[in-house]
Amino acid sequence: MIDVTNIIPLDIHTDDVTDVACQGAHYDKVSGIWYTEPHELNGALREYVYDTNSFNIVAPYYLVITSKMHCWSCHQITRIHGVMFTRFMKKNQDGQGWQSVRRNSFLFHINSLPEEIKRNIKASNYYLDKSKTTGLRYWMNHCEICGERLGDYELFCVENDAFRLMTIEKLLRANIRKVNKLFVSTAGNPAEHTKTDIVRYLCDARFVMNAPA
Ligand SMILES: [Zn+2]
Structure with a gap:
Protein backbone atom coordinates (compact mmCIF):
# COMPACT_ATOMS: atom_id res chain seq x y z
CA MET A 1 0.00 0.00 0.00
CA ILE A 2 1.38 3.36 -1.04
CA ASP A 3 -0.17 6.15 0.93
CA VAL A 4 0.19 8.79 -1.76
CA THR A 5 -2.66 9.68 -4.11
CA ASN A 6 -0.76 11.51 -6.82
CA ILE A 7 2.06 9.30 -7.96
CA ILE A 8 3.93 9.78 -11.23
CA PRO A 9 5.05 6.38 -12.55
CA LEU A 10 8.43 6.32 -14.25
CA ASP A 11 9.52 4.16 -17.17
CA ILE A 12 12.86 3.28 -15.65
CA HIS A 13 14.66 0.11 -16.67
CA THR A 14 18.17 0.75 -15.59
CA ASP A 15 20.71 -0.79 -13.30
CA ASP A 16 21.90 2.63 -12.34
CA VAL A 17 19.61 2.66 -9.33
CA THR A 18 21.67 4.99 -7.19
CA ASP A 19 21.49 7.65 -9.84
CA VAL A 20 17.68 7.74 -10.21
CA ALA A 21 17.15 7.30 -6.48
CA CYS A 22 19.27 10.37 -5.83
CA GLN A 23 17.10 12.32 -8.24
CA GLY A 24 13.92 11.73 -6.23
CA ALA A 25 12.59 8.46 -7.67
CA HIS A 26 11.18 5.83 -5.32
CA TYR A 27 11.00 2.09 -5.88
CA ASP A 28 8.09 -0.05 -4.76
CA LYS A 29 9.52 -3.50 -4.07
CA VAL A 30 6.26 -5.45 -4.35
CA SER A 31 5.14 -4.12 -7.72
CA GLY A 32 8.60 -3.31 -9.09
CA ILE A 33 7.46 0.17 -10.07
CA TRP A 34 9.54 3.33 -10.00
CA TYR A 35 7.61 6.47 -9.24
CA THR A 36 7.95 9.99 -8.02
CA GLU A 37 5.58 12.63 -6.65
CA PRO A 38 4.58 15.90 -8.33
CA HIS A 39 6.66 18.05 -5.98
CA GLU A 40 9.72 15.87 -6.59
CA LEU A 41 9.52 15.77 -10.37
CA ASN A 42 12.57 17.41 -11.86
CA GLY A 43 14.04 17.81 -15.31
CA ALA A 44 16.11 14.65 -15.13
CA LEU A 45 13.13 12.45 -14.23
CA ARG A 46 10.79 14.04 -16.76
CA GLU A 47 12.17 11.96 -19.61
CA TYR A 48 10.81 8.81 -17.92
CA VAL A 49 7.22 10.10 -17.65
CA TYR A 50 4.38 9.15 -20.04
CA ASP A 51 2.09 11.81 -21.40
CA THR A 52 -1.06 10.81 -19.52
CA ASN A 53 -2.87 12.57 -16.71
CA SER A 54 -5.44 10.11 -15.45
CA PHE A 55 -4.89 6.42 -14.70
CA ASN A 56 -5.78 3.79 -12.12
CA ILE A 57 -3.46 0.94 -13.03
CA VAL A 58 0.33 0.78 -13.44
CA ALA A 59 2.69 -2.10 -14.18
CA PRO A 60 6.47 -2.14 -14.63
CA TYR A 61 6.14 -4.33 -17.77
CA TYR A 62 3.39 -6.29 -19.50
CA LEU A 63 2.72 -9.41 -21.52
CA VAL A 64 0.65 -9.31 -24.68
CA ILE A 65 -0.90 -12.75 -25.13
CA THR A 66 -2.34 -13.48 -28.57
CA SER A 67 -4.52 -16.56 -28.64
CA LYS A 68 -7.16 -17.94 -31.00
CA CYS A 74 -19.31 -16.48 -37.84
CA HIS A 75 -17.66 -19.49 -36.09
CA GLN A 76 -14.38 -18.94 -37.92
CA ILE A 77 -11.06 -18.84 -36.07
CA THR A 78 -9.81 -15.39 -35.12
CA ARG A 79 -6.93 -14.07 -33.08
CA ILE A 80 -7.66 -12.33 -29.76
CA HIS A 81 -5.33 -10.29 -27.59
CA GLY A 82 -5.06 -9.94 -23.83
CA VAL A 83 -2.80 -7.89 -21.57
CA MET A 84 -1.33 -9.74 -18.60
CA PHE A 85 0.69 -8.59 -15.58
CA THR A 86 2.68 -10.50 -13.02
CA ARG A 87 2.98 -7.45 -10.76
CA PHE A 88 1.24 -4.09 -10.73
CA MET A 89 -0.27 -1.27 -8.70
CA LYS A 90 -3.94 -0.31 -8.67
CA LYS A 91 -5.60 2.74 -7.26
CA ASN A 92 -7.71 2.06 -4.18
CA GLN A 93 -11.48 2.15 -4.62
CA ASP A 94 -11.79 5.34 -2.56
CA GLY A 95 -9.27 7.03 -4.86
CA GLN A 96 -6.78 7.47 -2.02
CA GLY A 97 -3.46 5.67 -2.28
CA TRP A 98 -2.34 2.64 -4.23
CA GLN A 99 -2.25 -1.09 -3.62
CA SER A 100 0.76 -3.13 -4.77
CA VAL A 101 0.00 -6.58 -6.11
CA ARG A 102 2.10 -9.54 -7.17
CA ARG A 103 -0.20 -11.97 -8.96
CA ASN A 104 -0.67 -13.23 -12.52
CA SER A 105 -3.59 -11.12 -13.69
CA PHE A 106 -5.31 -10.13 -16.88
CA LEU A 107 -6.30 -6.52 -17.36
CA PHE A 108 -9.44 -5.84 -19.38
CA HIS A 109 -12.10 -3.15 -19.90
CA ILE A 110 -9.21 -0.80 -20.72
CA ASN A 111 -10.59 2.68 -21.39
CA SER A 112 -7.48 4.56 -22.39
CA LEU A 113 -3.92 3.81 -23.39
CA PRO A 114 -0.99 6.19 -23.89
CA GLU A 115 0.51 6.33 -27.40
CA GLU A 116 3.63 4.51 -26.19
CA ILE A 117 1.55 1.44 -25.34
CA LYS A 118 -0.72 1.52 -28.40
CA ARG A 119 2.38 1.33 -30.56
CA ASN A 120 3.61 -1.74 -28.70
CA ILE A 121 0.35 -3.67 -28.74
CA LYS A 122 -0.23 -3.00 -32.47
CA ALA A 123 -3.00 -5.45 -33.35
CA SER A 124 -5.37 -4.39 -36.12
CA ASN A 125 -8.43 -6.09 -34.57
CA TYR A 126 -7.96 -4.65 -31.06
CA TYR A 127 -9.16 -1.07 -30.77
CA LEU A 128 -11.37 1.34 -28.84
CA ASP A 129 -15.07 0.58 -29.35
CA LYS A 130 -18.38 0.71 -27.56
CA SER A 131 -20.25 -2.36 -26.39
CA LYS A 132 -23.78 -2.68 -27.78
CA THR A 133 -25.08 -4.46 -24.69
CA THR A 134 -23.41 -2.59 -21.82
CA GLY A 135 -22.54 0.77 -23.39
CA LEU A 136 -18.97 0.50 -22.06
CA ARG A 137 -16.24 2.10 -24.16
CA TYR A 138 -12.98 0.21 -24.04
CA TRP A 139 -10.22 -1.47 -26.06
CA MET A 140 -12.00 -4.42 -27.58
CA ASN A 141 -11.18 -7.50 -29.63
CA HIS A 142 -12.98 -7.92 -32.95
CA CYS A 143 -13.33 -10.98 -35.15
CA GLU A 144 -10.74 -10.79 -37.95
CA ILE A 145 -13.20 -12.39 -40.39
CA CYS A 146 -16.60 -10.77 -39.76
CA GLY A 147 -15.71 -7.84 -37.50
CA GLU A 148 -18.01 -8.91 -34.65
CA ARG A 149 -17.22 -7.31 -31.30
CA LEU A 150 -15.78 -9.90 -28.91
CA GLY A 151 -16.53 -8.31 -25.56
CA ASP A 152 -14.17 -8.48 -22.60
CA TYR A 153 -16.78 -9.66 -20.15
CA GLU A 154 -17.20 -12.88 -22.12
CA LEU A 155 -13.47 -13.33 -22.82
CA PHE A 156 -12.26 -12.69 -19.28
CA CYS A 157 -15.19 -13.46 -16.96
CA VAL A 158 -17.40 -16.06 -18.63
CA GLU A 159 -16.06 -17.87 -21.65
CA ASN A 160 -13.83 -20.74 -20.52
CA ASP A 161 -12.47 -21.15 -24.01
CA ALA A 162 -10.78 -17.73 -24.03
CA PHE A 163 -8.53 -16.09 -21.41
CA ARG A 164 -10.50 -17.10 -18.36
CA LEU A 165 -9.26 -20.51 -17.22
CA MET A 166 -7.04 -20.74 -20.28
CA THR A 167 -5.56 -24.21 -20.56
CA ILE A 168 -1.80 -24.73 -20.48
CA GLU A 169 -2.04 -26.41 -23.90
CA LYS A 170 -3.65 -23.29 -25.27
CA LEU A 171 -1.14 -21.00 -23.62
CA LEU A 172 1.71 -22.96 -25.24
CA ARG A 173 0.14 -22.38 -28.66
CA ALA A 174 -0.38 -18.69 -27.99
CA ASN A 175 2.01 -15.93 -28.92
CA ILE A 176 3.36 -14.33 -25.77
CA ARG A 177 5.28 -11.10 -26.01
CA LYS A 178 6.86 -9.37 -23.05
CA VAL A 179 7.05 -5.61 -23.43
CA ASN A 180 9.67 -4.42 -21.02
CA LYS A 181 8.21 -0.95 -20.61
CA LEU A 182 6.01 0.83 -18.14
CA PHE A 183 2.26 0.23 -18.48
CA VAL A 184 -0.18 2.95 -17.42
CA SER A 185 -3.89 3.09 -18.15
CA THR A 186 -7.40 3.74 -17.00
CA ALA A 187 -9.59 0.66 -16.81
CA GLY A 188 -13.03 -0.22 -15.48
CA ASN A 189 -14.80 3.07 -16.21
CA PRO A 190 -18.57 2.65 -16.10
CA ALA A 191 -20.77 3.60 -19.07
CA GLU A 192 -22.04 7.17 -19.42
CA HIS A 193 -25.61 6.30 -18.39
CA THR A 194 -24.66 4.08 -15.42
CA LYS A 195 -21.98 6.13 -13.72
CA THR A 196 -22.26 4.36 -10.36
CA ASP A 197 -21.82 0.81 -11.67
CA ILE A 198 -18.70 -1.08 -10.67
CA VAL A 199 -17.01 -2.58 -13.70
CA ARG A 200 -14.54 -5.41 -13.21
CA TYR A 201 -11.19 -4.90 -14.91
CA LEU A 202 -8.85 -7.50 -13.39
CA CYS A 203 -9.05 -11.27 -13.13
CA ASP A 204 -6.58 -13.94 -12.10
CA ALA A 205 -4.68 -15.56 -14.94
CA ARG A 206 -5.03 -19.20 -13.95
CA PHE A 207 -3.72 -21.63 -16.47
CA VAL A 208 -5.37 -25.01 -16.03
CA MET A 209 -4.60 -28.51 -17.25
CA ASN A 210 -6.97 -29.98 -19.80
CA ALA A 211 -9.33 -32.49 -18.26
CA PRO A 212 -8.39 -36.08 -19.23
CA ALA A 213 -10.19 -37.13 -22.41
ZN1 LIG B 1 -16.60 -13.63 -36.89
Whole structure:
Protein backbone atom coordinates (compact mmCIF):
# COMPACT_ATOMS: atom_id res chain seq x y z
CA MET A 1 0.00 0.00 0.00
CA ILE A 2 1.38 3.36 -1.04
CA ASP A 3 -0.17 6.15 0.93
CA VAL A 4 0.19 8.79 -1.76
CA THR A 5 -2.66 9.68 -4.11
CA ASN A 6 -0.76 11.51 -6.82
CA ILE A 7 2.06 9.30 -7.96
CA ILE A 8 3.93 9.78 -11.23
CA PRO A 9 5.05 6.38 -12.55
CA LEU A 10 8.43 6.32 -14.25
CA ASP A 11 9.52 4.16 -17.17
CA ILE A 12 12.86 3.28 -15.65
CA HIS A 13 14.66 0.11 -16.67
CA THR A 14 18.17 0.75 -15.59
CA ASP A 15 20.71 -0.79 -13.30
CA ASP A 16 21.90 2.63 -12.34
CA VAL A 17 19.61 2.66 -9.33
CA THR A 18 21.67 4.99 -7.19
CA ASP A 19 21.49 7.65 -9.84
CA VAL A 20 17.68 7.74 -10.21
CA ALA A 21 17.15 7.30 -6.48
CA CYS A 22 19.27 10.37 -5.83
CA GLN A 23 17.10 12.32 -8.24
CA GLY A 24 13.92 11.73 -6.23
CA ALA A 25 12.59 8.46 -7.67
CA HIS A 26 11.18 5.83 -5.32
CA TYR A 27 11.00 2.09 -5.88
CA ASP A 28 8.09 -0.05 -4.76
CA LYS A 29 9.52 -3.50 -4.07
CA VAL A 30 6.26 -5.45 -4.35
CA SER A 31 5.14 -4.12 -7.72
CA GLY A 32 8.60 -3.31 -9.09
CA ILE A 33 7.46 0.17 -10.07
CA TRP A 34 9.54 3.33 -10.00
CA TYR A 35 7.61 6.47 -9.24
CA THR A 36 7.95 9.99 -8.02
CA GLU A 37 5.58 12.63 -6.65
CA PRO A 38 4.58 15.90 -8.33
CA HIS A 39 6.66 18.05 -5.98
CA GLU A 40 9.72 15.87 -6.59
CA LEU A 41 9.52 15.77 -10.37
CA ASN A 42 12.57 17.41 -11.86
CA GLY A 43 14.04 17.81 -15.31
CA ALA A 44 16.11 14.65 -15.13
CA LEU A 45 13.13 12.45 -14.23
CA ARG A 46 10.79 14.04 -16.76
CA GLU A 47 12.17 11.96 -19.61
CA TYR A 48 10.81 8.81 -17.92
CA VAL A 49 7.22 10.10 -17.65
CA TYR A 50 4.38 9.15 -20.04
CA ASP A 51 2.09 11.81 -21.40
CA THR A 52 -1.06 10.81 -19.52
CA ASN A 53 -2.87 12.57 -16.71
CA SER A 54 -5.44 10.11 -15.45
CA PHE A 55 -4.89 6.42 -14.70
CA ASN A 56 -5.78 3.79 -12.12
CA ILE A 57 -3.46 0.94 -13.03
CA VAL A 58 0.33 0.78 -13.44
CA ALA A 59 2.69 -2.10 -14.18
CA PRO A 60 6.47 -2.14 -14.63
CA TYR A 61 6.14 -4.33 -17.77
CA TYR A 62 3.39 -6.29 -19.50
CA LEU A 63 2.72 -9.41 -21.52
CA VAL A 64 0.65 -9.31 -24.68
CA ILE A 65 -0.90 -12.75 -25.13
CA THR A 66 -2.34 -13.48 -28.57
CA SER A 67 -4.52 -16.56 -28.64
CA LYS A 68 -7.16 -17.94 -31.00
CA MET A 69 -10.84 -18.67 -30.57
CA HIS A 70 -13.91 -19.43 -32.63
CA CYS A 71 -15.87 -16.26 -33.25
CA TRP A 72 -19.30 -16.68 -31.71
CA SER A 73 -20.92 -15.00 -34.70
CA CYS A 74 -19.31 -16.48 -37.84
CA HIS A 75 -17.66 -19.49 -36.09
CA GLN A 76 -14.38 -18.94 -37.92
CA ILE A 77 -11.06 -18.84 -36.07
CA THR A 78 -9.81 -15.39 -35.12
CA ARG A 79 -6.93 -14.07 -33.08
CA ILE A 80 -7.66 -12.33 -29.76
CA HIS A 81 -5.33 -10.29 -27.59
CA GLY A 82 -5.06 -9.94 -23.83
CA VAL A 83 -2.80 -7.89 -21.57
CA MET A 84 -1.33 -9.74 -18.60
CA PHE A 85 0.69 -8.59 -15.58
CA THR A 86 2.68 -10.50 -13.02
CA ARG A 87 2.98 -7.45 -10.76
CA PHE A 88 1.24 -4.09 -10.73
CA MET A 89 -0.27 -1.27 -8.70
CA LYS A 90 -3.94 -0.31 -8.67
CA LYS A 91 -5.60 2.74 -7.26
CA ASN A 92 -7.71 2.06 -4.18
CA GLN A 93 -11.48 2.15 -4.62
CA ASP A 94 -11.79 5.34 -2.56
CA GLY A 95 -9.27 7.03 -4.86
CA GLN A 96 -6.78 7.47 -2.02
CA GLY A 97 -3.46 5.67 -2.28
CA TRP A 98 -2.34 2.64 -4.23
CA GLN A 99 -2.25 -1.09 -3.62
CA SER A 100 0.76 -3.13 -4.77
CA VAL A 101 0.00 -6.58 -6.11
CA ARG A 102 2.10 -9.54 -7.17
CA ARG A 103 -0.20 -11.97 -8.96
CA ASN A 104 -0.67 -13.23 -12.52
CA SER A 105 -3.59 -11.12 -13.69
CA PHE A 106 -5.31 -10.13 -16.88
CA LEU A 107 -6.30 -6.52 -17.36
CA PHE A 108 -9.44 -5.84 -19.38
CA HIS A 109 -12.10 -3.15 -19.90
CA ILE A 110 -9.21 -0.80 -20.72
CA ASN A 111 -10.59 2.68 -21.39
CA SER A 112 -7.48 4.56 -22.39
CA LEU A 113 -3.92 3.81 -23.39
CA PRO A 114 -0.99 6.19 -23.89
CA GLU A 115 0.51 6.33 -27.40
CA GLU A 116 3.63 4.51 -26.19
CA ILE A 117 1.55 1.44 -25.34
CA LYS A 118 -0.72 1.52 -28.40
CA ARG A 119 2.38 1.33 -30.56
CA ASN A 120 3.61 -1.74 -28.70
CA ILE A 121 0.35 -3.67 -28.74
CA LYS A 122 -0.23 -3.00 -32.47
CA ALA A 123 -3.00 -5.45 -33.35
CA SER A 124 -5.37 -4.39 -36.12
CA ASN A 125 -8.43 -6.09 -34.57
CA TYR A 126 -7.96 -4.65 -31.06
CA TYR A 127 -9.16 -1.07 -30.77
CA LEU A 128 -11.37 1.34 -28.84
CA ASP A 129 -15.07 0.58 -29.35
CA LYS A 130 -18.38 0.71 -27.56
CA SER A 131 -20.25 -2.36 -26.39
CA LYS A 132 -23.78 -2.68 -27.78
CA THR A 133 -25.08 -4.46 -24.69
CA THR A 134 -23.41 -2.59 -21.82
CA GLY A 135 -22.54 0.77 -23.39
CA LEU A 136 -18.97 0.50 -22.06
CA ARG A 137 -16.24 2.10 -24.16
CA TYR A 138 -12.98 0.21 -24.04
CA TRP A 139 -10.22 -1.47 -26.06
CA MET A 140 -12.00 -4.42 -27.58
CA ASN A 141 -11.18 -7.50 -29.63
CA HIS A 142 -12.98 -7.92 -32.95
CA CYS A 143 -13.33 -10.98 -35.15
CA GLU A 144 -10.74 -10.79 -37.95
CA ILE A 145 -13.20 -12.39 -40.39
CA CYS A 146 -16.60 -10.77 -39.76
CA GLY A 147 -15.71 -7.84 -37.50
CA GLU A 148 -18.01 -8.91 -34.65
CA ARG A 149 -17.22 -7.31 -31.30
CA LEU A 150 -15.78 -9.90 -28.91
CA GLY A 151 -16.53 -8.31 -25.56
CA ASP A 152 -14.17 -8.48 -22.60
CA TYR A 153 -16.78 -9.66 -20.15
CA GLU A 154 -17.20 -12.88 -22.12
CA LEU A 155 -13.47 -13.33 -22.82
CA PHE A 156 -12.26 -12.69 -19.28
CA CYS A 157 -15.19 -13.46 -16.96
CA VAL A 158 -17.40 -16.06 -18.63
CA GLU A 159 -16.06 -17.87 -21.65
CA ASN A 160 -13.83 -20.74 -20.52
CA ASP A 161 -12.47 -21.15 -24.01
CA ALA A 162 -10.78 -17.73 -24.03
CA PHE A 163 -8.53 -16.09 -21.41
CA ARG A 164 -10.50 -17.10 -18.36
CA LEU A 165 -9.26 -20.51 -17.22
CA MET A 166 -7.04 -20.74 -20.28
CA THR A 167 -5.56 -24.21 -20.56
CA ILE A 168 -1.80 -24.73 -20.48
CA GLU A 169 -2.04 -26.41 -23.90
CA LYS A 170 -3.65 -23.29 -25.27
CA LEU A 171 -1.14 -21.00 -23.62
CA LEU A 172 1.71 -22.96 -25.24
CA ARG A 173 0.14 -22.38 -28.66
CA ALA A 174 -0.38 -18.69 -27.99
CA ASN A 175 2.01 -15.93 -28.92
CA ILE A 176 3.36 -14.33 -25.77
CA ARG A 177 5.28 -11.10 -26.01
CA LYS A 178 6.86 -9.37 -23.05
CA VAL A 179 7.05 -5.61 -23.43
CA ASN A 180 9.67 -4.42 -21.02
CA LYS A 181 8.21 -0.95 -20.61
CA LEU A 182 6.01 0.83 -18.14
CA PHE A 183 2.26 0.23 -18.48
CA VAL A 184 -0.18 2.95 -17.42
CA SER A 185 -3.89 3.09 -18.15
CA THR A 186 -7.40 3.74 -17.00
CA ALA A 187 -9.59 0.66 -16.81
CA GLY A 188 -13.03 -0.22 -15.48
CA ASN A 189 -14.80 3.07 -16.21
CA PRO A 190 -18.57 2.65 -16.10
CA ALA A 191 -20.77 3.60 -19.07
CA GLU A 192 -22.04 7.17 -19.42
CA HIS A 193 -25.61 6.30 -18.39
CA THR A 194 -24.66 4.08 -15.42
CA LYS A 195 -21.98 6.13 -13.72
CA THR A 196 -22.26 4.36 -10.36
CA ASP A 197 -21.82 0.81 -11.67
CA ILE A 198 -18.70 -1.08 -10.67
CA VAL A 199 -17.01 -2.58 -13.70
CA ARG A 200 -14.54 -5.41 -13.21
CA TYR A 201 -11.19 -4.90 -14.91
CA LEU A 202 -8.85 -7.50 -13.39
CA CYS A 203 -9.05 -11.27 -13.13
CA ASP A 204 -6.58 -13.94 -12.10
CA ALA A 205 -4.68 -15.56 -14.94
CA ARG A 206 -5.03 -19.20 -13.95
CA PHE A 207 -3.72 -21.63 -16.47
CA VAL A 208 -5.37 -25.01 -16.03
CA MET A 209 -4.60 -28.51 -17.25
CA ASN A 210 -6.97 -29.98 -19.80
CA ALA A 211 -9.33 -32.49 -18.26
CA PRO A 212 -8.39 -36.08 -19.23
CA ALA A 213 -10.19 -37.13 -22.41
ZN1 LIG B 1 -16.60 -13.63 -36.89
